[in-house]
Amino acid sequence: MRWIVIDGIDGSxxxxxxxxxxxxxxxxxxxxxxxxxxxxxxxxxxxxRCLQGEERLMYPLASLFFLADLLVSLSLLRRRSRDHDVVIxxxxxxxxxYLPGRLAGIGYAVLSRTLPAPxxxxxxxxxPATALQRIATRRDEEEMFENLSALTRVRAVTLALSEGxxxxxxxxxxxxxxxxxxxxxxxxxxPEPSAR
Numbered sequence: 284m285r286w287i288v289i290d291g292i293d294g295s296x297x298x299x300x301x302x303x304x305x306x307x308x309x310x311x312x313x314x315x316x317x318x319x320x321x322x323x324x325x326x327x328x329x330x331x332r333c334l335q336g337e338e339r340l341m342y343p344l345a346s347l348f349f350l351a352d353l354l355v356s357l358s359l360l361r362r363r364s365r366d367h368d369v370v371i372x373x374x375x376x377x378x379x380x381y382l383p384g385r386l387a388g389i390g391y392a393v394l395s396r397t398l399p400a401p402x403x404x405x406x407x408x409x410x411p412a413t414a415l416q417r418i419a420t421r422r423d424e425e426e427m428f429e430n431l432s433a434l435t436r437v438r439a440v441t442l443a444l445s446e447g448x449x450x451x452x453x454x455x456x457x458x459x460x461x462x463x464x465x466x467x468x469x470x471x472x473x474p475e476p477s478a479r
Contacts, residue, residue: 290377291407294414313368320374326352
């Protein structure tokens with residue numbers, strides 16, 4: 284099983300890139316599972332609801348629910364690994380970049396040493412102004428980090444933590460971004476799908 288993580292700031296286009304990657308592998312005849320975090324499970328919905336709150340307690344609660352949601356996905360991944368050739372997680376380690384100050388680097392180090400390591404790490408990068416424009420087109424309720432200053436800070440942290448990650452610039456038009464993604468996937472030189 285090939286396990287790919289797609290991460291980036293809010294509004295970077297992670298879900299769109301995951302959809303393109305899913306299409307790429309399905310066209311090759313591979314069985315693909317995409318798991319977005321926070322998920323639609325109860326823990327994921329609670330994490331999202333906390334991120335939409337304004338009280339100080341909401342952020343630590345959102346972090347705990349997010350981590351619990353992620354752990355559920357990891358346990359399901361172990362059980363379902365034989366059912367899929369490719370598993371794509373949207374949001375994984377870079378969620379630590381949202382932690383305040385030095386905790387971001389510490390949180391990232393702890394998560395990357397504790398949680399299982401994926402086959403590939405893809406950071407979808409976008410300038411914060413573009414991210415904010417994309418967020419404004421959604422119908423979702425605004426979350427606490429969906430403002431220019433927070434996105435700017437989190438982007439700087441994600442880029443600082445991205446050693447070992449493949450970075451996809453997704454600031455331009457979709458056609459150019461998709462072509463860059465195709466080039467990245469080819470560079471990864473993944474083996475052809477095995478016969479079932």
